[in-house]
Amino acid sequence: MDLPIQMLTTAVAVPVFGAFLIPLAGRVSTTARNAFAVLLGLFTFVAAASLFSTVTGGETADYALSFPLGLDFILSADMLSVFMASISAFVSAIILIYSLDYISHYENQTEYYTMVVLFLGSMMGLVFSASLLWMYVFWEMTGFASWRLVGFFRSDRDVAKANKTILVTVFGALCMLIGIVMIYFDYGTLDLRALHGQSISYAAAALILTGILAKSATLPFSTWLPDAGVAPSTVTALLHAAVLVKIGVYAYARIFGVTFAAPDGFSNAVLYLAGASALVSAGAALIETDIKRIIAYSTVSQIAFIFLGLASGNRTAFAGALLYILMHSVAKGGLFLCAGIIEQNTHTKDINKMGGLFSSMPVTGTAFALCSLSVMGIPPFGGFFSKFLVFSGAAQNGSLPVLLMFLAGAVMTLLYLVRLFYKIFLGDPAGHKSPREGSYTMVASVMALALIGLALGALIYYPSAYTELLTANLGVNLQ
Amino acid sequence: MDKGLLAYLLIPLFAAVIIPFAARCRRKLADIIAAVTLLAGLANLAWLVLRPSVINGGFADIPGDGLSLLLVATIYLIGLCVTFFSAWFMDEELPNRPAYYSLILVSVAAMTGVVTTSDFFTLYVFIEVLAVTTFALITTDESAGGIEGALKYFFLTFPASALIIAGLAVLLLTLGSLSFENLRIFMASDIPSGPVTFGAALMLLGFLIKSGVVPFHAWTPDAYQGAYAPVSAHLAGIVTKISGVYAIVKLATLLRFFDGRAQGLSGMLMFLGMLSIAVGALAALRQKDFKRMLAFSSISQVGYIVLAAGLGTPLAIMGAVFHLVNHATFKTVLFLNSASLERSAGTTDMDKLGGLEHSMPWTSWTSVVALLSTAGVPPLSGFWSKLLIILALWESGFKTYAVLALLFSIVTLAYFMVMQRKVFFGLKTRAAENSPEVSAPLLAPVVLLSAVIVALGLLFPYFYTYVRVVTERIIL
Numbered sequence: 001m002d003l004p005i006q007m008l009t010t011a012v013a014v015p016v017f018g019a020f021l022i023p024l025a026g027r028v029s030t031t032a033r034n035a036f037a038v039l040l041g042l043f044t045f046v047a048a049a050s051l052f053s054t055v056t057g058g059e060t061a062d063y064a065l066s067f068p069l070g071l072d073f074i075l076s077a078d079m080l081s082v083f084m085a086s087i088s089a090f091v092s093a094i095i096l097i098y099s100l101d102y103i104s105h106y107e108n109q110t111e112y113y114t115m116v117v118l119f120l121g122s123m124m125g126l127v128f129s130a131s132l133l134w135m136y137v138f139w140e141m142t143g144f145a146s147w148r149l150v151g152f153f154r155s156d157r158d159v160a161k162a163n164k165t166i167l168v169t170v171f172g173a174l175c176m177l178i179g180i181v182m183i184y185f186d187y188g189t190l191d192l193r194a195l196h197g198q199s200i201s202y203a204a205a206a207l208i209l210t211g212i213l214a215k216s217a218t219l220p221f222s223t224w225l226p227d228a229g230v231a232p233s234t235v236t237a238l239l240h241a242a243v244l245v246k247i248g249v250y251a252y253a254r255i256f257g258v259t260f261a262a263p264d265g266f267s268n269a270v271l272y273l274a275g276a277s278a279l280v281s282a283g284a285a286l287i288e289t290d291i292k293r294i295i296a297y298s299t300v301s302q303i304a305f306i307f308l309g310l311a312s313g314n315r316t317a318f319a320g321a322l323l324y325i326l327m328h329s330v331a332k333g334g335l336f337l338c339a340g341i342i343e344q345n346t347h348t349k350d351i352n353k354m355g356g357l358f359s360s361m362p363v364t365g366t367a368f369a370l371c372s373l374s375v376m377g378i379p380p381f382g383g384f385f386s387k388f389l390v391f392s393g394a395a396q397n398g399s400l401p402v403l404l405m406f407l408a409g410a411v412m413t414l415l416y417l418v419r420l421f422y423k424i425f426l427g428d429p430a431g432h433k434s435p436r437e438g439s440y441t442m443v444a445s446v447m448a449l450a451l452i453g454l455a456l457g458a459l460i461y462y463p464s465a466y467t468e469l470l471t472a473n474l475g476v477n478l479q
Numbered sequence: 480m481d482k483g484l485l486a487y488l489l490i491p492l493f494a495a496v497i498i499p500f501a502a503r504c505r506r507k508l509a510d511i512i513a514a515v516t517l518l519a520g521l522a523n524l525a526w527l528v529l530r531p532s533v534i535n536g537g538f539a540d541i542p543g544d545g546l547s548l549l550l551v552a553t554i555y556l557i558g559l560c561v562t563f564f565s566a567w568f569m570d571e572e573l574p575n576r577p578a579y580y581s582l583i584l585v586s587v588a589a590m591t592g593v594v595t596t597s598d599f600f601t602l603y604v605f606i607e608v609l610a611v612t613t614f615a616l617i618t619t620d621e622s623a624g625g626i627e628g629a630l631k632y633f634f635l636t637f638p639a640s641a642l643i644i645a646g647l648a649v650l651l652l653t654l655g656s657l658s659f660e661n662l663r664i665f666m667a668s669d670i671p672s673g674p675v676t677f678g679a680a681l682m683l684l685g686f687l688i689k690s691g692v693v694p695f696h697a698w699t700p701d702a703y704q705g706a707y708a709p710v711s712a713h714l715a716g717i718v719t720k721i722s723g724v725y726a727i728v729k730l731a732t733l734l735r736f737f738d739g740r741a742q743g744l745s746g747m748l749m750f751l752g753m754l755s756i757a758v759g760a761l762a763a764l765r766q767k768d769f770k771r772m773l774a775f776s777s778i779s780q781v782g783y784i785v786l787a788a789g790l791g792t793p794l795a796i797m798g799a800v801f802h803l804v805n806h807a808t809f810k811t812v813l814f815l816n817s818a819s820l821e822r823s824a825g826t827t828d829m830d831k832l833g834g835l836e837h838s839m840p841w842t843s844w845t846s847v848v849a850l851l852s853t854a855g856v857p858p859l860s861g862f863w864s865k866l867l868i869i870l871a872l873w874e875s876g877f878k879t880y881a882v883l884a885l886l887f888s889i890v891t892l893a894y895f896m897v898m899q900r901k902v903f904f905g906l907k908t909r910a911a912e913n914s915p916e917v918s919a920p921l922l923a924p925v926v927l928l929s930a931v932i933v934a935l936g937l938l939f940p941y942f943y944t945y946v947r948v949v950t951e952r953i954i955l
């Protein structure tokens with residue numbers, strides 16, 4: 001096997017199978033287990049990122065394992081999958097490092113690390129799969145891992161929310177499976193490379209969309225995501241920011257962006273749905289008082305912007321949406337991890353009981369501010385460029401009502417993040433005893449994410465050139 | 480009768496006879512003889528099928544029609560797990576302990592007879608033997624629940640036997656012989672099939688009652704709940720599947736449902752299968768007792784097999800056979816888990832349990848594996864069998880059934896999620912502190928079966944090759 005193909009298979013196999021070795025490492029010692037988990041995360045990132053040189057050279061790496069009935073297991077590294085895999089693996093690796101301190105005083109740590117790494121591995125499998133059926137297989141595996149992770153604290157409420165998470169996402173996935181079966185009987189194959197440029201029926205597209213919306217927590221399936229905020233902050237960062245919700249967006253880009261030519265009416269419906277989702281969740285973020293629920297609603301709202309870019313049918317917007325995935329993963333991951341530090345040190349999630357924390361937690365406060373600015377889309381942060389590209393692309397061939405909805409959504413983003421920052425870090429202290437700053441690794445992790453957000457803005461040329469090349473090479477039916 | 484497989488029938492029967500005598504010298508000998516007999520049979524079967532040369536040859540060298548062999552292996556596997564489990568689970572001083580092992584071995588022999596025979600009369604005889612041993616096995620637990628379950632079993636399955644024998648009579652009158660081959664040849668010819676279909680319908684009705692399909696399901700929850708814990712695993716995992724469901728699958732292939740000669744029957748089976756899926760799953764949602772919930776889950780899963788058998792296309796039969804084997808593995812795991820719960824926590828009432836994963840991690844995790852497979856979550860084995868069934872339904876144009884069958888997986892997942900929340904997944908409770916993990920020998924069977932579930936899922940291509948050989952031999 002060539003080196004790229006080896007890298008491709010190890011990027012999937014090492015975390016998936018390695019996850020099940022973590023309990024064994026846990027038998028040796030706690031340190032061995034933690035080190036092993038972090039190593040798995042870093043290794044996955046390196047393996048995924050090493051494929052950049054192959055795909056930018058215009059080649060793909062493919063690996064196939066024959067399965068009966070044409071349900072072959074196919075892994076394929078192209079520009080889109082490598083881009084997505086590297087982002088997820090990077091943020092996951094940061095989250096694993098941050099977890100070392102964050103999770104160290106809870107029970108069930110071994111299960112936690114196992115599930116996080118299994119989750120990462122399933123994500124890699126999903127991203128690299130070039131067969132719809134195998135995307136579904138890994139899709140369900142991420143659902144299983146998130147079930148255990150959301151229920152991490154084990155109280156009756158946690159477990160009920162965990163059950164809600166898995167039932168909603170699995171329901172969506174089953175609808176998607178029906179859509180996949182329809183495609184299978186229409187074209188006789190599920191190999192996405194062979195399906196490139198085909199048309200897709202409304203029914204199949206709608207069923208697959210149901211699965212995607214359920215996973216990415218967009219209206220009408222958005223309620224599980226804020227509820228899942230009962231999980232540890234690292235988990236919410238993993239699920240809500242970096243990986244889980246991005247699965248839906250990625251699947252949309254993969255299936256309707258670069259494989260099938262989606263019908264026009266379908267894309268328009270997605271735009272309106274996303275617009276409604278952006279507005280409703282931004283509104284919810286404005287009135288919530290639980291820090292994690294606010295950030296979770298913000299995720300729901302930002303995901304809608306990504307859908308706007310992907311569904312506009314315009315090259316600029318599509319490239320912008322891909323950049324958006326990158327910027328949002330980094331910035332939102334940072335926000336959730338900041339929230340984790342704040343929550344752990346103030347012992348509350350209610351923003352009315354915070355206030356004036358900047359003096360005692362300056363580094364966290366700075367990182368939080370930087371990440372917020374990126375999510376708002378203030379230049380020169382990375383978030384500005386992605387938002388700008390999405391809007392300018394959508395303006396070229398979008399309808400006015402949709403644009404207005406999203407414009408309102410963007411303004412509300414600004415409002416609720418400013419409100420959040422003010423309530424937490426500025427103003428008068430509200431009955432807390434000036435909590436300490438988080439531990440060194442935790443603060444370093446969030447600061448790293450914040451600075452990367454800034455750096456991505458400064459060096460925007462490289463990622464945007466990459467996404468433009470990607471769109472030009474792979475995009476289907478774009479203007 | 481498939482003569483090559485006769486030994487798998489005779490040896491357990493012989494062992495069953497020896498056990499009472501051997502147990503007089505040393506009581507422990509009963510356990511040992513039973514377990515060793517089954518283990519030896521299993522090793523022998525593994526050698527027949529799992530040699531690298533056979534696997535590489537695409538399983539072309541396996542003897543017989545392949546289906547018998549696969550099912551004999553499943554019967555032995557479940558039998559072994561149940562026997563081994565019972566050896567450590569049962570009270571040492573139980574007076575009818577040797578009889579219990581004899582009965583298990585007789586039922587294994589009878590089931591082997593059922594799956595290896597090639598005519599309906601022998602099939603009927605073995606099914607009756609199985610029914611009598613099952614009746615006796617349920618009463619091993621001499622409490623009121625056990626007796627009640629046994630009586631319900633008796634009153635519902637013996638009318639079923641009457642229906643079967645009436646159907647046999649009709650078949651004999653019209654066909655002149657009861658061999659499988661004759662029926663197959665008849666169905667392939669152009670002769671009007673009225674009386675034969677009538678006879679077959681009577682038999683199908685009997686088998687439907689025996690397999691506990693809705694609306695004939697009333698006896699199963701009571702029998703499973705009332706029976707002695709390992710017995711309910713044996714019963715739900717394999718006995719009812721062989722005495723009822725296997726016969727339905729066999730009839731479906733013989734009646735050539737796939738070429739539309741017996742369309743009415745095929746439609747009826749599919750409808751009842753779908754009804755079972757729905758009723759079983761919805762009823763399971765409302766159960767408070769772990770074993771009862773599993774019993775309803777069993778009804779629902781049998782529905783998938785009956786649905787596929789009713790369709791009768793080669794792909795559907797493949798799915799049905801695969802699901803039959805899968806069901807045997809995952810349902811046995813869950814029932815043995817419930818037995819462990821009973822042993823450790825003293826109850827299977829889900830409202831009185833909670834957070835048991837802290838004290839019983841192995842039981843908890845094996846139950847997770849089994850439930851995910853039942854709900855059809857990939858990449859476990861249950862996913863593939865369900866997928867085959869759904870693809871088969873869609874291929875033949877039964878899209879509504881396909882969609883419904885798929886969407887009821889979410890109900891399956893839902894009741895298992897409720898179960899996990901109430902029993903295993905949660906904060907440590909008082910119940911958890913007082914119920915330590917059961918001993919390693921009791922865990923060995925469930926861990927083994929969980930490994931089989933994972934392996935069948937990951938090695939699906941090999942298993943598919945095998946099942947395809949089977950279907951080619953029994954249908955074409």
